[in-house]
């Protein structure tokens with residue numbers, strides 16, 4: 001395999017060549033560029049990431065020296081390598097998908113769209129590998145701007161503006177944090193900041209943490225800064241949203257891990273608790289709004305918020321454990337966070353592709369107007385089902401593994417001594433469990449209302465299966481969903497390379513202990529712990545890397561937590577096979593009677609009579625009414641007084657964040673502006689008076705100083 | 706704690722012990738006229754008082770067709786030749802002995818009720834089966850909303866024109882073996898509605914009926930008796946005399 005440097009240069013030059021080709025080739029040929037250059041470039045990126053995991057594990061290169069700023073450097077440590085791999089896994093199929101969508105939709109300037117897409121890939125790569133504040137910020141900023149341009153390319157400007165403005169506030173905070181760091185350590189290079197950061201005072205540490213957390217949580221979609229996300233994700237063209245949702249959201253999490261985990265590990269529990277609480281609240285609110293959402297894409301956007309919340313909560317738990325010296329528990333929590341991040345990239349990219357394909361073929365994003373699509377788009381339906389099962393954390397798919405790990409990590413809080421921290425863990429655990437339950441509701445609804453039942457609109461009943469390349473890219477991700485689900489014992493050791501530098505402990509020994517690996521002799525202590533026979537049987541019956549994820553509690557909870565999606569999967573297949581076999585054996589030769597489904601005996605079942613997505617979510621709406629606070633507008637049509645023809649109800653749910661943060665801020669800004677506007681009364685004498693007043697004031701100040 | 710708990714404990718168990726023990730509480734059943742055996746009086750007064758034609762003359766004898774009777778008492782009260790009245794409720798008659806549930810399955814049966822245009826009386830009585838007094842669950846009978854899970858299709862009403870399709874659909878949706886139970890005079894022969902342009906003359910016109918329960922409406926115990934019969938929990942002792950069939954475990 002060629003060296004990292006060659007691979008990296010290859011990746012970036014492929015992306016760049018794609019951009020150049022976009023402007024050189026004739027317009028009609030440009031839609032294929034994302035697949036051609038983005039796909040192959042991302043493939044190289046994947047190899048770069050994998051290669052960086054192998055020893056010696058750190059790649060470092062100085063680019064060029066900018067006067068006054070210093071030498072710009074890039075480096076790939078295992079953290080960057082992990083994010084490179086995740087980005088590549090999402091980007092390869094997303095590029096193929098983007099090409100198919102670019103071809104189908106009538107873009108005015110496909111070459112610009114293709115170039116922007118490749119530019120986004122470049123900036124993503126550089127954000128991950130930058131090890132210099134200046135380079136990082138430039139890449140971060142260009143990423144934001146490209147996303148803005150991609151989102152607004154559908155002539156819908158408001159969501160883009162909203163994203164850009166709040167994103168700029170975030171970037172400002174990040175810049176401030178980095179400047180604070182470099183002012184105190186005297187360098188803009190990550191390596192020097194890292195060595196110098198340990199000696200910073202607690203005040204600066206807190207300031208940096210809060211600024212960074214604020215800044216990155218804008219992109220990450222944490223409350224209360226996620227109000228841009230549903231709108232922007234919905235407005236983004238279907239060609240780009242898989243990459244935006246699958247890869248750029250991760251950048252925010254990368255930033256948070258990079259600063260709080262690697263550059264400036266804060267040695268007390270406070271930041272971790274903040275992350276834990278904010279994360280679990282974000283997850284809960286995210287999934288709540290996803291469950292009641294009618295628009296498929298907006299639903300997925302809310303669910304992205306939820307997943308970012310879960311990841312941040314796991315990270316928070318990890319940093320609390322780390323600060324309190326529970327290294328094994330910290331490794332488990334970090335493993336959960338990184339695993340979930342990887343999973344989320346895979347299934348969210350998949351689901352957004354599914355939503356894009358459905359929108360393309362039915363012309364609608366409203367779940368209420370879909371239904372019965374499985375008949376018309378069986379493959380898309382299958383892949384969306386796999387994505388939905390994964391995101392709803394159903395075994396044997398990947399979401400289950402990471403959510404299991406997350407909740408297990410939270411359970412390990414019994415080992416902590418401070419009751420306050422334990423309480424926070426309990427609150428977060430309850431929030432995340434409720435989230436997991438609602439996620440099942442949400443995605444059962446999303447799949448069932450979209451793909452099962454009767455078609456509730458003409459466009460849904462006329463839908464056709466989407467094209468082969470798009471299906472292929474979805475299939476790849478679906479396979480990943482299953483593979484990451486049933487082979488966690490092979491994924492965790494890889495993640496461990498990223499986790500070990502962060503926590504100083506190994507997640508592999510905590511989660512996939514050597515005792516279940518067939519090679520080598522059993523450690524004496526393990527045999528004694530697990531009872532001789534049990535250990536032997538366990539050892540002999542487990543092939544490969546054990547295929548069971550398990551960890552032991554501390555002295556306060558001396559139990560073993562174990563889970564094996566692999567065996568669950570095998571059992572599932574055996575049970576299904578057995579059932580099918582038994583049915584065939586006993587009933588195979590019997591007469592089969594097929595009757596139409598029971599529809600309550602109506603003469604003809606009309607689509608209008610069947611459940612809609614809104615109806616399905618109604619119980620959730622009722623239960624969480626105090627959070628959702630729906631505004632019901634009722635319109636009554638009457639012929640004469642007291643003689644009503646129709647009563648129409650329209651429910652309007654203003655998002656919690658909009659209601660509690662954005663709208664008050666908005667009205668406050670208006671109030672201030674109105675007050676200030678009184679100055680402008682339009683009379684020239686007043687303005688002359690202002691000028692005079694200003695002059696006097698300045699003269700007075702000048703004479704005093 | 707709420708009062709109802711204490712009240713409930715104080716009240717104790719009120720549930721009937723039927724079919725284990727005989728049920729003789731007054732008021733649980735209106736009863737039916739007894740089958741007439743002697744020569745009918747010459748003046749034809751008795752049968753002319755019957756509004757439904759349940760009493761008819763056959764060669765100097767009065768014949769009672771209990772499936773038409775609506776317990777109106779006109780033949781036993783205010784007449785010179787009153788027909789003796791018989792209390793009791795075990796009137797159900799099995800039409801298809803093969804429909805009786807085999808022994809291993811008789812303690813859990815699901816029933817889909819179809820109101821095929823009844824006046825509400827039969828439905829009311831069916832509803833009572835769920836109350837604490839009759840409590841059909843103790844015998845393993847359950848009402849199910851979907852015919853897909855139903856063992857018994859319980860039909861009340863004369864099968865109105867508009868309920869024909871739903872009834873047939875429900876029957877088709879049932880898994881085999883299907884058992885059909887016709888409850889009430891209307892379901893047996895059209896009852897007081899009779900065959901007409903909107904009502905049929907009973908379930909048997911369109912579906913094979915396995916067990917019939919006369920009465921207008923049949924009291925809950927009569928329906929319970931029918932259910933026990935079709936479930937095989939009670940043995941059917943054919944007895945020509947009305948209302949004298951005795952239940953046995």
Ligand code: SF4
Pocket residue numbers: 738754755756757758759760773774775776777778779780781
């Ligand atoms: S009770 Fe009424 S319906 Fe029954 S047989 Fe006597 S007269 Fe006829």
